[in-house]
Amino acid sequence: MSMDPDSSDLTFIEGLLEEHAQVAGDIIEIGASTWAIHGSIAIDGDVIMAEYSSFEEAKTVLDHLTPNEPGLAHD
DSSP states (O other): OOOOOOHHHHHHHHHHHHTTOEEEEEEEEEETTEEEEEEEETTTEEEEEEEESSHHHHHHHHHTSOOOSTTOOOO
16 A cells, blocks of 8 residues: 655655755665655754655655665665
8 A cells, every 4th residue: 555655754865865865765764654755955964854754654755755865776
């Protein structure tokens, strides 16, 4: 079963991309039940772009984005 990403999360990340943020295309576990989409921005370098309560939720959003960090892509 496919989930639709939360449109506000997707809109937020797409806004970051318009401002030249880079999406690394990976999902990292940052806590017992917290997963994040990783990326980078010019001022701060590596950052957490969005947090989710499950890996699947983060992957659903990431699947709707195109990682744009040089040399990186997700499956």
